[in-house]
Amino acid sequence: KEVIIATKNPGKAKEFEEIFASRGIEVRTLLDFPEIPDVEESGSTFEENAVLKAEAISQALNKMVIGDDSGLMVKALEGRPGIYSARYAGEPKNDQKNTDKVLSELKDVPEAERTARFYCALAVAVPGQETMTVSGTCEGRILEERRGSNGFGYDPVFYVPEQGVAMAELSSDEKHKISHRANALKKLDVVLDSILKR
Template sequence: MTRVVLATRNTGKIVELRRILAEARVPVDLVGLEEFPHIGEVAETGLTFAENSLLKAHAVAAASGLPAVADDSGLCVDALNGMPGIFSARWSGSHGDDKANLDLLLAQVGDVPDGRRQAHFACTAALALPSGEEHVVEGFVHGVLIREPLGSNGFGYDPIFVPDGETRTTAEMSAEEKDAISHRGKAFRALALIMGRVLA
């Protein structure tokens, strides 16, 4: 069975991709970076989701000698010309401060009328092989931003994002409901098809 490294130490992402690969019947042994303590964090210096996911995937494939998968994702707000985008996790200045990021974003779109609060979550996932071969896929979920956070199941901007066709925020959905429509779920499912072909 081919060993594949997911370029993250986030156990939630590893569990999610394992589940998607199992559903797609892709027989790989997926492990995270916790198996490779010598591999440090890869700086996300790209200007697009695709550049960042490829940077991470190639760096981990080179360091591990194994096929590697990486993703980059964020929230793109129409009224902010697509921002925060690749800066979503550090929009307020410090990386991963979900509450500060969300509060700043709400303040920035405070004057935007309800009919113009469209946004989408985007995810780019990449597979890089030690040979240098690469594959990139994208996933999106479109929706609108509400004015007050609702729900506690999600993270990041989930409490203020209502997907098209829904009345609930993604933070009010179960993990399974969110997986079914999420940008990351769509990108990982598309990548699973490629992995089944390339790694068979």
């Protein structure tokens, strides 16, 4: 059994591999199909962009494909970086620069006003079927400096109150119990089971 994830982001790819491995499902990503061109993420919501990625790759491969569009929403920044999370500090994508930009924008903002949320939209595109989407969130706040070296992206600056640590201080297993991506994937359990049984 295998699923294809329409991502070129190595951090996401690793997480999908880990989460699906526990169910005996193999993951392939666009890192395995370097010949496939980039999909333009022209949508105005996470869901729209997840659908664009899933449908483009599903059509190219004529297979079921899952698209992931995700990011960080900071309340004091009116929800930014939001759908622009990957390129927040400009081209080329750079996780370190993106997190530094968020930290500097929140420099004088007190702890109580540093509320933030990770958001993940997943789209499942199956040839000849209507694409479906689900989403998951993870609530926390932005730290004043980086902590930890696990995970990817904004994980070093995202504090998870329940765990009392930065997301980047959690092990992969711990992150997959609480993350926005894991929470979205849980909503696909039944759908994926029935698709993969065929």
